[in-house]
Amino acid sequence: MMFRRIGSDVIGSFFWIGVGIFFAIEGIRLNVGTFKNPGPGFLPLIMAMLLILFSLSIFVMGLTKSRTPLSNIFWKRQFIAVASVFLYIFLLEFVDFLLSTFVLMCILFGTLLKERNKWIKVPLYSAVVAVATWLIFYVAIRVPFPFPRFISIWS
Amino acid sequence: MGVFLGTLIGVLPGIGPSGTISILLPLTFTFSPVSSIIFLAGIYYGAMYGGSTTSILVNIPGEAASVVTCLDGYQMARKGRAGPALGISAFGSFIAGTFSVVGLMFLSLPLSKFALLFGPPEYFSLIIMGITFVTYLAQKSMAKALVTAAFGFLLSFVGIDMITGKPRYTYGIPILSDGVGILPLVMGLFGVAEVFKNLDSPETRSLFKTKLRGLLPNRQDWKDSGGPIARGTLLGFLIGVIPGGSSPLASFASYAVEKRCSKRPENFGHGAIEGVAGPESANNSAFGGGLVTLFSLGIPPTVVSALLFAALMIQGIQPGPFLISEHPDIFWGLVASMYLGNVLLLFINIPLIGVWVQILRVPSKLLHPLILLFCIVGAYSIRNTLFDVGMMMLFGVLGYLMDKFDYEPAPLVLAFVLGPILEQGLRQSLRLSGGSFLIFFNRPLSAILLGIAGLLIISYFFFKKQREVLDVKDETA
Numbered sequence: 001m002m003f004r005r006i007g008s009d010v011i012g013s014f015f016w017i018g019v020g021i022f023f024a025i026e027g028i029r030l031n032v033g034t035f036k037n038p039g040p041g042f043l044p045l046i047m048a049m050l051l052i053l054f055s056l057s058i059f060v061m062g063l064t065k066s067r068t069p070l071s072n073i074f075w076k077r078q079f080i081a082v083a084s085v086f087l088y089i090f091l092l093e094f095v096d097f098l099l100s101t102f103v104l105m106c107i108l109f110g111t112l113l114k115e116r117n118k119w120i121k122v123p124l125y126s127a128v129v130a131v132a133t134w135l136i137f138y139v140a141i142r143v144p145f146p147f148p149r150f151i152s153i154w155s
Numbered sequence: 156m157g158v159f160l161g162t163l164i165g166v167l168p169g170i171g172p173s174g175t176i177s178i179l180l181p182l183t184f185t186f187s188p189v190s191s192i193i194f195l196a197g198i199y200y201g202a203m204y205g206g207s208t209t210s211i212l213v214n215i216p217g218e219a220a221s222v223v224t225c226l227d228g229y230q231m232a233r234k235g236r237a238g239p240a241l242g243i244s245a246f247g248s249f250i251a252g253t254f255s256v257v258g259l260m261f262l263s264l265p266l267s268k269f270a271l272l273f274g275p276p277e278y279f280s281l282i283i284m285g286i287t288f289v290t291y292l293a294q295k296s297m298a299k300a301l302v303t304a305a306f307g308f309l310l311s312f313v314g315i316d317m318i319t320g321k322p323r324y325t326y327g328i329p330i331l332s333d334g335v336g337i338l339p340l341v342m343g344l345f346g347v348a349e350v351f352k353n354l355d356s357p358e359t360r361s362l363f364k365t366k367l368r369g370l371l372p373n374r375q376d377w378k379d380s381g382g383p384i385a386r387g388t389l390l391g392f393l394i395g396v397i398p399g400g401s402s403p404l405a406s407f408a409s410y411a412v413e414k415r416c417s418k419r420p421e422n423f424g425h426g427a428i429e430g431v432a433g434p435e436s437a438n439n440s441a442f443g444g445g446l447v448t449l450f451s452l453g454i455p456p457t458v459v460s461a462l463l464f465a466a467l468m469i470q471g472i473q474p475g476p477f478l479i480s481e482h483p484d485i486f487w488g489l490v491a492s493m494y495l496g497n498v499l500l501l502f503i504n505i506p507l508i509g510v511w512v513q514i515l516r517v518p519s520k521l522l523h524p525l526i527l528l529f530c531i532v533g534a535y536s537i538r539n540t541l542f543d544v545g546m547m548m549l550f551g552v553l554g555y556l557m558d559k560f561d562y563e564p565a566p567l568v569l570a571f572v573l574g575p576i577l578e579q580g581l582r583q584s585l586r587l588s589g590g591s592f593l594i595f596f597n598r599p600l601s602a603i604l605l606g607i608a609g610l611l612i613i614s615y616f617f618f619k620k621q622r623e624v625l626d627v628k629d630e631t632a
Contacts, residue, residue, distance in 0.1 A: 012560040016302050023309045023324075030323055035590030038582045040316035040323055044309060051305035057298050077354040078555065085531060085548050089541045101528065108524035112354075125521065133528060141182065143536040 009062030016055035024048035101130040161201020172202040174346035178533040188470040189488040220402035220438035227430030251388040251436035252497040255443020266451035270476035279580030280604035285398035287608040307567035311574025343550025344564040351555040383433035391437030395444020398456040402438040409437035
């Protein structure tokens with residue numbers, strides 16, 4: 001609600017100004033050098049300042065002109081997707097690719113499918129996808145997936 | 156294989172050619188450099204062909220460049236003229252694709268010889284002009300495009316500084332010494348973000364049933380389409396050469412030109428074949444135009460050519476003016492494959508239309524988890540590290556939020572690719588001049604490039620002011 005009152009341009013510009021300040025401070029720490037002998041922080045500092053400048057112009061436009069309403073953000077599904085991928089990254093350290101992928105697919109299909117008999121479809125689809133991707137990427141293309149510490153089906 | 160995969164991707168909405176190329180790029184590590192570039196380029200122009208099929212038959216653009224084709228192509232299908240619409244789209248794409256290959260052959264060589272005159276100040280000014288073009292042509296706001304471009308440049312500075320060898324923004328994370336990977340960045344911004352966007356909206360696909368009769372356009376169709384194909388081809392090629400002149404922009408521009416040139420503009424939007432022939436030709440020839448800049452100057456003008464740039468770098472080949480003379484096999488191999496690919500597409504696209512439509516019936520709720528999984532495996536397999544998967548997810552979230560806040564990702568990616576060249580150009584120029592910025596204005600070529608950038612910025616504000624005046628007049632009227 002607050003987002004809509006302020007306007008998306010103002011909120012967006014805050015974020016970019018923050019990013020610009022971060023890169024500018026780090027740029028100064030890196031050694032800016034001189035015009036004659038520019039250091040590693042020279043261009044990062046200039047770019048960060050430009051980023052802040054452009055963001056300020058959006059901020060001003062956001063305050064003075066008609067406020068662009070923020071289009072709806074549906075957090076729930078996206079949050080589940082992001083959280084499940086980070087869980088997957090964590091799982092891959094302990095459990096092998098087949099099992100981890102099966103778990104990931106169960107979460108994703110479980111969130112998206114709305115059918116009445118989804119509790120049969122979800123594990124079935126997830127198993128098919130896990131085996132198919134394992135065959136394609138591990139067996140055929142030989143992508144070296146991380147070796148799990150605990151459970152491994154194929155080794 | 157590339158054009159077949161490309162057509163498949165073009166047909167499927169949900170992931171565009173940029174996302175697909177980045178996902179499939181790790182597969183090419185085992186290929187030779189020539190095969191790798193041919194494969195990736197094939198995906199792109201295959202997607203251009205495939206996108207039109209679903210735009211015409213089911214009013215669903217498979218990728219951004221086919222949005223315009225929906226307007227008249229779908230109306231033609233509703234009137235029982237799906238066959239000629241698909242036919243003219245395939246023939247127009249073939250003619251434009253072939254012309255753009257010829258253009259690529261004849262323009263790249265002289266331009267690459269000309270580019271040998273470029274020193275660090277010219278490269279710096281060329282990138283400034285290129286980024287100004289990209290932001291000027293941004294479909295949303297120029298200020299927002301400048302913000303994302305500045306952020307793209309900043310991201311490109313992460314890693315070891317090439318002149319002093321000092322790590323920048325790495326915070327002791329060894330993998331960041333190599334910098335942020337372009338593939339996790341593009342996969343996140345174009346693949347994962349696209350999946351997130353699609354999670355927002357419930358599925359609304361309705362397949363319109365039509366019978367395909369007579370794919371060959373009749374004499375009148377050819378008469379109506381000849382001019383639009385010729386104009387679309389030329390316009391698309393020229394737009395492709397300009398940095399930021401992407402295929403979607405070429406197809407929109409061609410549609411606008413055809414509507415203006417037409418004796419019956421009222422027919423547009425109601426099934427005018429010119430509205431299919433022009434844009435479909437334009438989006439195909441834009442790709443060839445984009446390759447001219449990449450192969451002669453080593454400057455990628457679009458996200459897709461930035462990915463080809465990355466693919467060449469991964470294979471240990473530096474794109475630039477020396478590419479054609481040092482690696483003629485890559486350039487001529489691609490040219491030959493594009494001739495062959497365009498012929499192949501003409502023959503595989505039309506007989507397989509039924510298959511493409513069936514593929515559309517796969518529900519998106521099954522497709523999106525699969526796309527996400529392919530992105531994960533793709534990101535992992537580049538450097539065999541889960542760090543890149545995490546980076547990709549972060550860029551995915553950023554890309555999704557950028558879309559919600561009306562920021563475009565293309566300037567970010569292009570600035571990211573061009574960042575190291577810009578920095579090298581600036582620092583070397585300042586060392587050469589003893590710290591004087593006048594070096595960029597004393598050298599004629601560099602001054603001209605910066606002058607063009609300046610003119611673009613002035614014209615942006617001039618036209619913006621004019622638009623505002625017109626808006627006020629409209630409101631008072």
